[in-house]
């Protein structure tokens with residue numbers, strides 16, 4: 310039986326990097342997790358162990374740190390583009406680079422210029438590709454944006470079969486941890502304000518939508534982000550439905566008028582979907 314090498318890539322996953330910029334007594338902090346992944350002329354390393362085409366993952370990690378010093382680190386998308394282009398443009402055997410970055414957010418404490426507190430659970434993300442034909446794609450995003458509406462959410466009119474026990478409700482808690490990733494029709498002038506704008510659009514739509522299902526809320530959030538400011542053409546979501554079940558307090562002679570909930574962590578409904586402009590340009594390898 311004949312076998313052949315299939316698609317492959319290799320790289321250094323999760324290079325943790327903290328960059329401090331000292332502006333006198335006031336420090337600026339960037340805390341990121343960088344994963345690089347390269348592909349190209351990798352037949353020989355897999356078939357015979359000849360490493361001549363391989364840029365070591367250790368070198369990839371070193372490059373991340375060196376570039377943080379040489380070029381600074383402002384918007385993660387720009388840093389990822391710089392790294393991806395570097396690997397492809399300097400190594401003929403590397404035909405494609407994929408760089409994924411997570412950024413953990415810190416807020417400076419007001420009293421001091423160099424003390425920080427982690428800003429919630431939210432993570433900013435990006436996924437960048439660059440190939441040897443000079444094509445680049447950028448997907449920006451966020452994850453673990455935890456939101457909750459304590460009313461303004463209903464769920465009824467759903468299919469019922471012999472296994473259905475869920476009661477229809479016209480007033481429930483709606484909570485989720487949003488993962489959203491998006492691409493722009495054209496690169497924005499600055500990924501920072503664009504990210505802030507999309508994030509605010511998502512929050513406004515979550516809060517402002519009287520929800521008949523999390524699916525409806527997802528679409529409303531996508532629609533808002535696409536019709537808002539920063540020129541998005543596609544946004545994809547994964548939203549776990551963080552169920553809040555009313556606790557039955559009747560055994561204790563107490564009523565429970567939507568006041569006391571059991572916040573379940575699993576299982577959870579997982580609602581996923583995308584919203585895109587009808588004329589969205591082809592995504593190419595952007596999401597891979």
Ligand SMILES: O=c1[nH]c(=O)c2[nH]c(=O)[nH]c2[nH]1
Nearest residue numbers: 464475521522523524550578
């Ligand atoms: O918003 C919801 N969508 C569903 O598809 C679903 N399914 C379910 O059990 N609860 C919910 N809630």
